[in-house]
Structures are given as C-alpha cells and as structure tokens.
Amino acid sequence: MSSSCSGNPLIMSPTRSFTTTEGHRPTIVHKRSLDILHDPWFNKGTAFTMTERDRLDLRGLLPPNVMSTDQQIDRFMADLKRLQVQARDGPSDPYALAKWRILNRLHDRNETMYYKVLIANIEEYAPIVYTPTVGLVCQNYGGLFRRPRGMYFSAEDRGEMMSMVYNWPADQVDMIVVTDGSRILGLGDLGVQGIGIAIGKLDLYVAAAGINPQRVLPVMIDVGTNNEKLLKDPLYLGLQRHRFEGEEYLAVIDEFMEAVFTRWPHVIVQFEDFQSKWAFKLLQRYRSTYRMFNDDVQGTAGVAIAGLLGAVRAQGRPMIDFPKQKIVVAGAGSAGIGVLNAARKTMARMLGNNESAFESALRQFWVVDANGLITDEREYIDPEARPFARKIKEIHRQGLKEGANLVEVVFASFLCLGNRIPVQASGFLPVEQVKPDVLLGLSAVGGLFSKEVLEALKGSTSTRPAIFAMSNPTKNGMFLVFDWGEAECTPEEAFSIIGDNIIFASGSPFNNVDLGNGHIGHCNQGNNMYLFPGIGLGTLLSGSRIISEGMLQAAAECLAAYMTEEDVAKGIIYPSISSIRDITKEVAAAVIKEAIEEDLAEGYREMDARELQKLNEEEIVEYVKNNMWSPEYPTLVYKQD
Numbered sequence: 269m270s271s272s273c274s275g276n277p278l279i280m281s282p283t284r285s286f287t288t289t290e291g292h293r294p295t296i297v298h299k300r301s302l303d304i305l306h307d308p309w310f311n312k313g314t315a316f317t318m319t320e321r322d323r324l325d326l327r328g329l330l331p332p333n334v335m336s337t338d339q340q341i342d343r344f345m346a347d348l349k350r351l352q353v354q355a356r357d358g359p360s361d362p363y364a365l366a367k368w369r370i371l372n373r374l375h376d377r378n379e380t381m382y383y384k385v386l387i388a389n390i391e392e393y394a395p396i397v398y399t400p401t402v403g404l405v406c407q408n409y410g411g412l413f414r415r416p417r418g419m420y421f422s423a424e425d426r427g428e429m430m431s432m433v434y435n436w437p438a439d440q441v442d443m444i445v446v447t448d449g450s451r452i453l454g455l456g457d458l459g460v461q462g463i464g465i466a467i468g469k470l471d472l473y474v475a476a477a478g479i480n481p482q483r484v485l486p487v488m489i490d491v492g493t494n495n496e497k498l499l500k501d502p503l504y505l506g507l508q509r510h511r512f513e514g515e516e517y518l519a520v521i522d523e524f525m526e527a528v529f530t531r532w533p534h535v536i537v538q539f540e541d542f543q544s545k546w547a548f549k550l551l552q553r554y555r556s557t558y559r560m561f562n563d564d565v566q567g568t569a570g571v572a573i574a575g576l577l578g579a580v581r582a583q584g585r586p587m588i589d590f591p592k593q594k595i596v597v598a599g600a601g602s603a604g605i606g607v608l609n610a611a612r613k614t615m616a617r618m619l620g621n622n623e624s625a626f627e628s629a630l631r632q633f634w635v636v637d638a639n640g641l642i643t644d645e646r647e648y649i650d651p652e653a654r655p656f657a658r659k660i661k662e663i664h665r666q667g668l669k670e671g672a673n674l675v676e677v678v679f680a681s682f683l684c685l686g687n688r689i690p691v692q693a694s695g696f697l698p699v700e701q702v703k704p705d706v707l708l709g710l711s712a713v714g715g716l717f718s719k720e721v722l723e724a725l726k727g728s729t730s731t732r733p734a735i736f737a738m739s740n741p742t743k744n745g746m747f748l749v750f751d752w753g754e755a756e757c758t759p760e761e762a763f764s765i766i767g768d769n770i771i772f773a774s775g776s777p778f779n780n781v782d783l784g785n786g787h788i789g790h791c792n793q794g795n796n797m798y799l800f801p802g803i804g805l806g807t808l809l810s811g812s813r814i815i816s817e818g819m820l821q822a823a824a825e826c827l828a829a830y831m832t833e834e835d836v837a838k839g840i841i842y843p844s845i846s847s848i849r850d851i852t853k854e855v856a857a858a859v860i861k862e863a864i865e866e867d868l869a870e871g872y873r874e875m876d877a878r879e880l881q882k883l884n885e886e887e888i889v890e891y892v893k894n895n896m897w898s899p900e901y902p903t904l905v906y907k908q909d
C-alpha cells in the first residue's frame with residue numbers, strides 16, 4: 269500500500285508525505301470522522317486544525333485544544349519518561365495504571381474481547397477501569413491520552429452543537445454519561461481530563477447492565493477549568509480559560525441537551541461529577557423534561573439508603589426502626605445532601621408520610637461540613653442544606669454549638685461539664701449526647717474519621733454502630749500519588765479502634781479485615797455502581813420519558829432487599845461486585861415495574877406499553893435478561909451501502 273501511495277501522493281497518502289519534496293500539497297482522503305482517527309496513516313490526533321476538524325467531521329471527537337506536533341511529542345515523551353522513572357523507583361510504580369493502559373489498549377483494539385475480560389474478572393478489574401484507579405487516570409489523562417473516546421463539547425462550540433452531534437458515527441445511542449470535570453471523585457476540578465470518569469462509568473454500563481457498547485457515549489463538556497495547575501500546563505488538552513459561570517454556563521449545557529435529545533430522542537443522560545452548585549440546579553432544570561438523572565445526588569442516595577437499612581437489620585432490628593437511627597453526616601455537597609434528602613423521605617414514609625413525619629425526621633440528622641456542625645445560627649447556608657440546619661436551642665441541650673467539629677458532635681463534648689450543661693436559670697441540665705448509630709462520610713477528606721472520632725463513636729447507643737466512609741478514591745500502598753480525596757477512614761482503623769461489632773462500608777474497594785480468632789471484619793463497597801447501571805437499563809427498557817422519584821426509590825429498595833438475613837447478620841450489607849450483573853438485572857426490573865405502575869412506561873422496540881403492562885414480575889426480569897448485551901463475536905457479512 270505504501271508504494272502505491274507514494275506513486276500518487278494525492279490519493280490515500282499518509283500525512284507524513286507533508287515533509288516530502290511534494291511540498292505542502294493537501295492529501296485527499298476518502299474517509300471521515302472516527303475512521304480517520306482510527307487510521308494510523310491519517311491520524312494526527314490533537315494536531316488536527318479547526319478547519320480540518322470541520323471539513324472531516326471531526327469536531328467534537330477530539331479534546332478542544334489544538335496542539336502542535338512539538339507539543340504532541342512533548343506530551344508523549346513526558347509520559348514515556350514518567351514510566352521510566354516509575355519503573356526505576358520500584359515501589360511507587362503505579363502498577364494499577366499499567367494495568368489500565370493494557371486494558372485500554374485492548375478496549376481500542378477489540379471491544380468484544382475487552383468486555384469479555386472485564387465481565388469475567390470484574391472483581392479484579394473494576395478497581396482499574398473504575399474507582400480508585402480511574403481517579404489516577406483522570407489526574408494523568410494528559411499523558412495517557414492516545415485514541416480519543418467519546419465526544420467533547422466546548423465553550424467554543426456554542427451555536428455548533430446541533431450539527432457537531434452528527435459527527436458521532438452511531439445512529440442509536442442509549443446511554444450518555446456527561447461530566448463538566450468540575451468535581452471528579454474527591455479529586456476536585458480536573459477540567460477536560462474528567463472524561464475518564466464518564467468512560468469508566470460507561471464501562472460499568474456495558475459490563476453490569478449489558479448496554480450495547482456501540483450505543484454508549486462518554487461526553488465531556490469543557491467550559492474551562494479553575495484548576496490553576498492545568499491552566500498553566502502547556503500540554504493541557506482542554507480550554508485554558510476559567511470556567512464559564514451563570515447564564516453563559518447554562519447556555520452551553522442547554523445547547524448540549526437540546527442537541528443530543530434532538531439526534532437521539534430516546535437517549536438517557538447521566539450527569540456525573542458536576543460540582544454541587546450546578547448538580548442540583550441542572551437536575552431541577554432538566555428532570556421533568558428529559559430522560560436524565562444525577563448519579564452523585566440520586567444514585568448515591570439510593571445506595572446509601574440500602575446500606576442504612578441494611579445496618580438497621582444488622583443490629584437485629586426490623587427496617588421499620590430506621591426512623592430511630594441517629595445519623596451524623598460529614599459532607600453537605602451533592603452526595604451528602606442527596607443522601608440526607610432520601611433518608612429523610614424514607615423515614616417520613618415509615619412514620620406515616622405526613623407533614624409532621626417529614627418534620628420530625630429532621631431531628632435524626634446532624635450535618636457537619638467544612639465549617640463544622642450546621643445550625644440555624646450560621647450566616648450563610650446553601651439552600652439545599654438549609655432544612656438540615658439544627659435548631660440552636662436543641663443543639664445546646666446536646667452540649668453542642670454552631671460549627672462544632674466532628675469529634676464534638678459524635679462525643680458531644682463542647683459545653684459539657686461532666687454530663688451536664690450549665691444554663692442560666694436552672695443551673696445545670698443533663699446533656700442529651702448524640703451518641704450516633706451511624707457516621708457517614710461524603711466529605712472528600714481522607715482521614716476525617718480520625719482516631720478521636722472513631723474513639724468517640726465507641727459511645728454509640730447502637731448495638732452495632734455503622735461507619736460509611738464513602739468518599740473516593742482511596743489511598744493504599746499502590747496509590748501513593750493521591751494526596752487528597754480519600755476515604756474518611758480505612759476498615760482496619762474502624763475495626764481496630766471501635767471493635768469487631770460494627771458495620772463498615774467504603775466508596776472504593778478495600779480488603780476485608782482479619783479480626784483474628786477466625787473472624788472477618790467485612791468491608792462493604794458502598795458505591796453508586798450498584799444502582800446507576802440498573803436505573804439506566806430499567807429506564808431504557810421501560811421507555812419511561814422521565815426518571816421519577818418512585819423509580820429511584822424502587823431501585824434502592826430492590827438493592828436493600830437483595831441481601832439475605834444471613835448476609836446482614838455477618839455485616840454484609842452490599843452485594844459482592846462479582847454479582848453486579850445479577851443485581852443490576854433485578855434493579856432494572858424493579859425500575860420497569862415502578863414505571864409501569866406510575867403509567868410512565870411507553871415501551872421499548874417491539875415491547876410496547878400495552879405488552880409491558882401484561883408482564884408479571886418474573887416476566888419483567890426475563891425481559892431484562894433477554895435485552896442485556898453479552899460480548900460474543902457475531903458473524904460478519906459484507907454489504908455495500
């Protein structure tokens with residue numbers, strides 16, 4: 269082929285012919301879009317100019333920053349040199365990152381084989397393609413970037429998105445995971461590099477929910493970054509400007525939503541890792557018009573509810589006792605507030621589902637953020653957190669004050685003299701210490717559940733206190749490169765300080781703890797991965813036009829009910845990741861059932877709304893199972909267009 273090309277440089281000649289005596293004559297190509305990017309002869313990666321991107325239907329298929337060849341080589345060499353240093357320095361070698369590179373190469377080469385490997389070894393490789401390694405991947409995406417995956421819409425593409433969206437080669441897209449890179453796991457603003465999390469989440473959609481990989485689309489909306497390091501990095505792949513704010517920001521997201529729903533009216537859009545200030549606003553803005561949900565707010569909430577109910581059962585109590593649980597939540601961002609709202613609603617439902625139940629449920633929560641315990645004495649409170657601000661009078665009775673720190677809240681030590689509080693009129697009042705049943709962290713602060721906090725939790729009135737250290741990613745021997753954004757504590761710390769009789773869950777995976785004398789301290793993985801794939805699949809197969817509260821609640825209840833009494837008695841409140849495909853099937857079926865009951869289900873393909881109505885529970889599960897894609901090679905035959 270190379271000889272025929274060199275004979276006629278105008279036809280199928282590789283870009284390297286630019287440097288020949290032929291001068292700078294253009295090369296005519298008979299390919300466009302991804303076919304060019306996947307052809308090593310024609311591909312220039314990030315060096316395609318904007319005009320070329322427009323003429324070759326490449327716009328949106330590459331990170332927005334156009335790079336020179338020198339910059340491309342610098343980026344490649346920097347990555348290569350980093351590998352050399354890591355190999356030489358031994359122990360700090362991020363072995364996990366090497367696994368990610370190998371898997372990623374397979375993903376680029378052969379999707380069927382990639383998903384076969386992932387599904388068959390999900391326990392081993394979910395921590396590579398998903399949390400915690402995906403966090404490291406996003407942090408290093410500049411160096412790791414090779415073949416683009418997914419679409420990039422940038423602030424510079426305003427007015428163009430409706431046409432750009434047609435550059436994606438697939439006529440059907442079922443699932444989009446979109447991020448603006450503003451809060452990637454607990455790692456903060458990673459700008460355009462956040463695309464890694466959208467790719468990782470979609471890997472789970474394929475592996476766990478059996479969504480066809482040809483119909484998934486990771487999307488990065490690049491509205492700039494406020495990460496100063498990236499703004500100064502000459503090799504950064506994204507827009508080097510501060511983030512759009514206010515109406516300008518909303519206009520970009522609105523345009524994106526309109527474009528993707530115009531091209532694929534039945535697509536489902538999962539919002540992922542948007543900073544809280546936008547997460548709630550965008551959810552409110554789109555939830556009743558589009559098929560969308562926010563995974564961090566709504567998926568996490570459902571997973572936490574299932575775990576909290578499991579923790580009640582693990583105490584040998586019925587789930588209906590949930591409204592008696594005293595819960596301290598550290599973190600009042602998108603995830604923390606999502607969990608609090610869902611827990612409040614679940615309690616209120618159990619207490620009669622009326623206004624007073626809804627009000628009284630609030631007394632079960634103490635919310636601590638970066639400024640300490642949130643009370644109504646605080647000058648500025650985020651509107652979403654406001655309902656959870658404790659009344660200062662009540663808090664004083666508990667020996668606490670506005671801004672009390674976590675140890676004080678768990679132990680109620682502030683203002684206390686022995687077990688009494690001094691009050692003006694009557695001298696002393698007995699302290700009603702909090703003594704929480706549950707300590708739940710969604711703070712992105714590694715080590716927040718310090719020795720002192722865990723010691724204080726020994727005073728819990730619960731027979732089996734529960735610790736949910738849900739922040740991601742995590743720090744362990746392999747991930748020395750992370751300096752923040754880790755779990756609030758490790759299972760070893762929790763079991764060794766509080767004792768054997770606890771429930772422990774973390775957002776990223778940890779090993780179980782050997783408690784000696786033949787006993788195991790179980791480390792559950794409390795991660796929204798147990799719900800989002802089933803929510804997406806159930807919505808797709810029901811054909812529901814929106815994702816209702818009821819559908820999300822059904823998903824959470826299904827996950828809670830999945831665990832047997834025997835499991836919860838052993839402290840196992842979440843399934844093992846090895847059963848994620850099975851649990852996802854059940855969750856999807858529960859979502860479909862609820863959509864049918866709420867009269868939202870409009871059907872999917874030949875299963876129309878009326879046919880769906882006729883299905884019993886078992887048949888719904890069977891319907892889900894039959895529609896899950898499995899990685900098998902199909903027989904291919906050639907047919908001309």
Ligand SMILES: NC(=O)C1=CN([C@@H]2O[C@H](COP(=O)(O)OP(=O)(O)OC[C@H]3O[C@@H](n4cnc5c(N)ncnc54)[C@H](O)[C@@H]3O)[C@@H](O)[C@H]2O)C=CC1
Nearest residue numbers: 453454599600601602603637638711712739740775795796
């Ligand atoms: N396990 C899971 O499935 C999920 C875990 N997460 C994790 O939760 C964490 C938080 O996510 P978002 O809520 O979206 O972030 P965010 O940035 O919106 O919220 C963080 C919250 O933590 C608070 N905080 C900071 N320092 C604190 C301290 N010293 N003590 C108490 N609170 C403190 C902040 O004031 C803020 O309210 C991240 O690490 C994320 O990876 C998020 C979604 C799902």
Ligand SMILES: CC(=O)C(=O)O
Nearest residue numbers: 453454541564740796
């Ligand atoms: C798991 C997840 O969605 C997060 O940490 O943001």
Ligand SMILES: [Mg+2]
Nearest residue numbers: 453540541564
């Ligand atoms: Mg997330």
